[in-house]
Amino acid sequence: MRGEARGGRDGAARRRSTLASTPAQVQRVEENASVPIPGDEALPVEHVRLAIELDIPSDVRYIEDIVAMVTRQCAQLAYAPRQLALNVPVALTEALSNAILYGNGERLDRHVHVRAEVDRERLVVEVSDEGAGFDLESSEIDPTSPENLLREDGRGLFLMRRLMDSVERFDDRGNVIRMTLRRS
Amino acid sequence: MSFSIRKQGDVVVVDVEGQLIVGNRQELKQKVLDELEKGERKFLIDFSQTGYIDSSGLGVLVSLSKKIREQGGELRLANLNDDLKTLFELTKLDTLFQIADTRERALESF
16 A cells, blocks of 8 residues: 555545546546555554545446546455455445446536445445435345346346445435445 | 347357346347347357346346247357356246356257
8 A cells, every 4th residue: 555645543644636537527426535644554554544526427337447446445454355256346336337327417517426435344335326215125125036036137136235234325315325345 | 238149050049248137138049039030049158258147138038948949949158157056046047047167068958
């Protein structure tokens, strides 16, 4: 983590960055990260919390870069390879594509807000859109049942639930999905 | 992320490089459907260079499987790493597709 902005072991170091491979429509990407002091790689990271916060237009081309950012934060805190290669990227991709495609209807004037907090205990990701939301409980279908196996859709929420420890929905600040994964 | 297509004998082999997700699934679908339209009937999708696959990517594979079968063709998958195997097992799509450990075994299975 050498070269990151200095922010104190538990403090927040704010820096701005842009997504290199994303379209020109992006207004800004703001990343808030609590990082160890540069040069402190040997210090214990038990009490370090990394945070990332982004606001993106409703365009699926942003998804891969955001997933890479969050996964990188988890990798810095030694999450298991399986979690880095499967749980985090797939569940986060599902949440983002739901927000972009269904929540905001791919309208570029509507934004998706992402906030991810990672520490040695857990990853908590919130994805908010400007849509009407949906009832998480009534959206339960089993895509593994014989009658659904040949369906092309209907696996997104199922995968989020199977790959994360919890998936919750709130609508106090727009339509918010919160996913939590304990580090293993 | 990209897809490369080549012929090995009478089999169309597609390599998925990077992710197969909502942002690029249509590209894969169109490339395979174009080959199907040209009269190709044997397809192998190789995931040895693939990162992760989301539900949209899985949906496209299901869709292609159905369309290829409707035309009397066959689709095989090969080289799923352990994480991708788990994804197929979670969704039970491992029961829908013929999956080979290696490209060679997949080619031999046609």
